[in-house]
Amino acid sequence: MRDLEFGWFLPTRGDTLDYAVPQQIPPSLDLFERVVKAAEDNGFEYILLPVAAACWDAWLTSALLTRNTKSIKMLVAARPSYINPVLMAKMIATFDQLTEGRISINLIAGQNEVENEAEGVGLDKDQRYEAMEEEVEICKALWSTQGKVDYSGKHYNLKQAHIGPEIYQKPFPKFYLGGGSSQAAELSAKHSDVHLFWGDSVERIEKNILEMQALAAKYGREDQIGFGMRLQIICRKEEDEAWEVAEGLVRNVTDEQKDVIKTHFANSVANQRVRQLAEEYGKKISPNMWTGLTQARPGAGVVIVGNPEQCAKTLQDYIDIGCHSFCLSGYLHDEEAKRFGKWVRPLLFEKNKGRMKAI
Numbered sequence: 001m002r003d004l005e006f007g008w009f010l011p012t013r014g015d016t017l018d019y020a021v022p023q024q025i026p027p028s029l030d031l032f033e034r035v036v037k038a039a040e041d042n043g044f045e046y047i048l049l050p051v052a053a054a055c056w057d058a059w060l061t062s063a064l065l066t067r068n069t070k071s072i073k074m075l076v077a078a079r080p081s082y083i084n085p086v087l088m089a090k091m092i093a094t095f096d097q098l099t100e101g102r103i104s105i106n107l108i109a110g111q112n113e114v115e116n117e118a119e120g121v122g123l124d125k126d127q128r129y130e131a132m133e134e135e136v137e138i139c140k141a142l143w144s145t146q147g148k149v150d151y152s153g154k155h156y157n158l159k160q161a162h163i164g165p166e167i168y169q170k171p172f173p174k175f176y177l178g179g180g181s182s183q184a185a186e187l188s189a190k191h192s193d194v195h196l197f198w199g200d201s202v203e204r205i206e207k208n209i210l211e212m213q214a215l216a217a218k219y220g221r222e223d224q225i226g227f228g229m230r231l232q233i234i235c236r237k238e239e240d241e242a243w244e245v246a247e248g249l250v251r252n253v254t255d256e257q258k259d260v261i262k263t264h265f266a267n268s269v270a271n272q273r274v275r276q277l278a279e280e281y282g283k284k285i286s287p288n289m290w291t292g293l294t295q296a297r298p299g300a301g302v303v304i305v306g307n308p309e310q311c312a313k314t315l316q317d318y319i320d321i322g323c324h325s326f327c328l329s330g331y332l333h334d335e336e337a338k339r340f341g342k343w344v345r346p347l348l349f350e351k352n353k354g355r356m357k358a359i
Contacts, residue, residue: 001323001324001355002226002324002355003355003356003357004319004324004325004326004348004352004355004356005045005046005220005228005324005325005326006043006044006045006320006324006325006326006327006328006340006345007044007045007046007048007075007326007327007328008035008039008044008046008047008048008049008327008328008329008333008337009047009050009327009328009329009333010032010035010036010047010048010049010050010061010065010333011027011035011050011329011333012027012032012049012050012055012056012058012061013027013050013054013056013295014026014027014030014031015056015250015331015332015333015334016249016250016315016332017245017331017332018248018249018251018252018333019249019250019252019253019257019293019296019297020251020252020253020254020257025173025332027055027056027129028206029064029118031334032061032064032065033068034139034334035047035333035334035337036065036069036334037068037069037334038208038333038334038337038338038341039337040069040070040071040072040074041338042337042338042340042341042342042345042359043277043339043345043356043357043359044072044337044341045071045072045073046072046073046075046104046122046325046327047062047065047072047073047074047075048075048106048230049061049062049074049075049077050077051077051079051108052115053118058076058077058099059076059091061302062074062076062095062103063095063230064112066098066102066353068287069170071102073101073102073103073104074095074099074102074103075104075105075176075327076095076103076104076105076106077105077106077107077108078105078107078108078132078135078139079108079109079138080105080109080120080121080123080128080129080131080132080135080154080250081121081123081128081131082121085135085138085139085156086138086142086158086161086163087322088139088241089138089139089142089143089163090142090163090164090165090175092105092139092173093142093143093165093166093167093168094162094165094168094179096165096168096169096173097165097166097167097168098165099168100168100281101168101169103169103173104173104174104175104176104316105173105174105175105176105177106175106176106177106178107132107136107176107177107187107188107191107192108177108178109128109129109132109179109183109184113125115243116128118259125181125183126183127155129181129183129184129186129260130155131154131155131156132187133190133191134151134153134154134155134156135156136175136187136191137151137153138156138158138161139172140146140152140171140172140191141170142161143166143167143172144163144164144167144172145160147162147357148160148161148162149161149162171358172327174193174194175192175193175194175196175198176192176193176194176195176196176228176325176327177191177192177194178195178196178197178230178300180198180272180273185211185212185215186215188212188225189212189215189216189218189219189221189225190216190219192225193224193225193226194207194225194226194227194228194325195225195226195227195228196227196228196229196230196231196264196325196327197227197229197230197323198230198231198299198300198302199229199230199231199232199277199285199289199291199300199301199302199303200277200285200302201281201285201286202286202317202318202321203315205229205256205318205321205323206321206322209227209256209321209322209323211299212225212227213225220253226324226325226326227322227323227324227325228325228326228327229318229322229323229325229326229327230300230327231300231302231303231304231327231328232293232300232301232302232304232328232329232330233244233303233304233305233311233328233329233330233336233340233344234303234304234305234306234336235304235307235308235311235330235336235340235343235344236307236339237307237308237340237343238307239305239306239307239310242305242306243305245331246290246292246293246303246305247292248321249292249293249296249331250292250293250295250296253295253296257296258295258296275294277291277294277302278291278294278295285302287306287310287312288304288305288306288310288311288312288313288314289302289303289305290303290304290305290306291303296309300329308344308347309347311340311343311344312344312347312348312351313342315348316348316352318352319348319352324333324355328340341359345359
């Protein structure tokens with residue numbers, strides 16, 4: 001059984017308790033440092049940095065945040081065609097060396113077609129996954145080859161490429177991937193250390209794990225790939241209070257904001273599944289799994305809502321079927337990280353003896 005690990009989310013667009021006003025607390029270094037320190041102090045092993053257009057740059061932000069923290073890793077996105085893969089391999093290796101192993105890579109092909117077009121990506125979804133696979137292959141080759149690298153692909157061709165810094169984490173930093181499409185599953189089966197599912201029923205996640213293990217087996221990686229979930233969490237001492245906070249996140253969201261979520265992310269299979277869940281189950285997948293935030297937030301918007309015992313029990317249901325990594329968000333992010341560390345983590349620690357580090 002794998003050790004359990006917990007990641008937290010850094011809201012580089014700004015933080016809020018009301019998605020009608022997404023920047024109630026505007027982005028700043030002070031905000032970012034508060035959130036990351038709260039996460040590290042409360043037992044989170046890594047911090048996920050978003051990469052949407054409205055968010056501050058993940059690479060520069062993450063590099064700065066390692067200076068006043070001790071151990072927490074930065075989970076930074078590698079998006080296809082944004083950075084030349086040789087430069088990206090050098091950037092990651094440099095970050096890895098300077099921080100002694102405090103970087104992991106989040107593989108994102110891009111959910112938002114409008115944003116991809118606006119930023120001049122010029123690749124459709126299939127092409128983005130093709131390019132991303134080539135980029136991962138090039139990075140791994142540059143990190144593991146003593147000499148120079150030749151590479152011939154559809155999107156990249158290299159002749160005698162090499163980089164200066166060696167990779168610190170051997171053989172490579174960890175790769176994470178979250179996505180619901182067949183292309184995402186195939187790439188994850190080949191290269192991911194952790195495949196992150198978005199919120200769904202226990203039965204569906206259990207089925208997905210078995211499917212991913214079978215897919216990874218084609219590449220001899222069924223024992224190498226691990227599984228986790230990207231979820232939101234709202235925990236309060238009393239369940240009623242938690243639900244009041246949850247409903248407050250979307251109470252004032254306009255129809256126009258909801259329409260943007262529906263249209264800009266329409267081609268994302270994972271986002272399609274989120275909308276399907278709301279249609280199938282209504283607002284609750286299970287007593288403490290809420291779909292309401294998906295009206296206002298794209299991506300992984302399913303939320304665990306409840307008191308500490310309910311939140312721990314909901315997470316334990318997914319641990320029991322084979323999930324070991326949980327990348328979480330909460331509101332406000334610094335305060336919710338502290339609540340998780342004080343109330344929920346001890347319950348999970350007691351239930352999963354020997355699988356979590358003490359803090």
